[in-house]
Amino acid sequence: MAQKNTFVFHNGIEIPHIGFGTWQIPNDEVYEPVTVALKTGYRHIDTAAAYQNEENVGKAIKDFGLKREEVFITSKLRASIKGYESTLEEFEKTISKLGVDYLDLYLIHAPWPWEEKGKDCSEGNVQSWKAMEKLYNDGKIKAIGVSNFEISDLQPILDQCDIVPMANQIPFYIGRYQAQKELVDFCHEHNIVVEAYSPLATGELLNGKEITELAEKYDVTPAQICLRYCLEKNTLPLPKSTHEERIVENMQLDFTLSKEDVALLDAVKDVRQS
Ligand SMILES: NC(=O)c1ccc[n+]([C@@H]2O[C@H](COP(=O)([O-])OP(=O)(O)OC[C@H]3O[C@@H](n4cnc5c(N)ncnc54)[C@H](O)[C@@H]3O)[C@@H](O)[C@H]2O)c1
Numbered sequence: 659m660a661q662k663n664t665f666v667f668h669n670g671i672e673i674p675h676i677g678f679g680t681w682q683i684p685n686d687e688v689y690e691p692v693t694v695a696l697k698t699g700y701r702h703i704d705t706a707a708a709y710q711n712e713e714n715v716g717k718a719i720k721d722f723g724l725k726r727e728e729v730f731i732t733s734k735l736r737a738s739i740k741g742y743e744s745t746l747e748e749f750e751k752t753i754s755k756l757g758v759d760y761l762d763l764y765l766i767h768a769p770w771p772w773e774e775k776g777k778d779c780s781e782g783n784v785q786s787w788k789a790m791e792k793l794y795n796d797g798k799i800k801a802i803g804v805s806n807f808e809i810s811d812l813q814p815i816l817d818q819c820d821i822v823p824m825a826n827q828i829p830f831y832i833g834r835y836q837a838q839k840e841l842v843d844f845c846h847e848h849n850i851v852v853e854a855y856s857p858l859a860t861g862e863l864l865n866g867k868e869i870t871e872l873a874e875k876y877d878v879t880p881a882q883i884c885l886r887y888c889l890e891k892n893t894l895p896l897p898k899s900t901h902e903e904r905i906v907e908n909m910q911l912d913f914t915l916s917k918e919d920v921a922l923l924d925a926v927k928d929v930r931q932s
């Protein structure tokens with residue numbers, strides 16, 4: 659049976675079930691990998707103002723020649739921007755750099771500025787969210803969401819705003835499951851799609867014993883086990899690579915892991931915490 663290849667937001671908009679990540683690919687290098695990704699069949703590209711590559715991400719998408727509605731583009735509001743007017747201004751800069759007239763998904767990159775992790779910015783986040791709601795209601799964004807939000811960061815938005823975030827993009831990979839379970843369950847209970855960023859733990863994950871053994875058992879690669887695991891946990895993986903053969907490999911997830919093997923992977927220790 660063919661597998662479902664989209665997730666659906668609570669407003670009915672569909673998002674392709676794998677996205678191509680572009681963090682740490684500089685603007686002058688990103689054109690080629692995005693082009694390869696599109697050639698391979700990716701129809702969902704993840705960028706951010708903070709990645710400083712929106713210009714050539716947008717150029718690669720435009721030059722590839724698909725209709726605008728055939729590619730799902732996510733970008734993110736700089737984490738240092740907290741406020742209503744500043745969010746509206748930043749959004750205009752982002753769509754201008756990307757060369758598009760609407761975004762498919764726009765996320766608040768983090769509840770706190772990058773250098774001030776943990777700072778309480780809930781009032782600023784609520785103001786930014788109200789601006790995102792306006793952009794959404796004006797038809798300039800098809801779906802709005804957040805990233806790196808814990809339950810305590812989501813709660814002020816749920817309490818004080820009109821639209822429940824449609825997505826939360828969070829770190830999620832084999833080994834991170836136990837730490838993220840409560841947040842993932844909370845999101846799913848509120849119909850918030852969970853996007854799994856760093857699904858390969860930025861490349862650190864692939865030599866683990868359980869992963870390499872399962873790769874052999876299923877006759878796939880370790881990366882494919884990691885990405886398939888995200889899908890089994892109802893999270894949407896965003897793998898990044900600049901190598902064509904890996905970009906291709908990371909899209910080929912047309913197999914399923916048994917319940918027992920998912921449970922085995924749930925118990926793996928986090929490579930980043932050990
Ligand atoms: N919202 C956020 O704060 C946030 C944070 C981190 C990442 N992200 C998003 O998630 C994307 C992916 O996360 P990431 O960049 O941390 O990395 P990732 O977990 O996707 O790992 C990427 C690295 O894994 C290796 N790799 C990739 N494919 C491979 C394969 N098939 N075989 C062997 N090695 C392979 C390469 O070294 C590559 O650089 C980012 O590019 C970005 O779009 C978002």
Ligand SMILES: OCCc1c[nH]c2ccccc12
Binds near residue numbers: 737767768770806
């Ligand atoms: O998204 C990748 C990591 C990253 C780059 N800039 C940021 C700002 C806030 C939170 C995360 C990031």
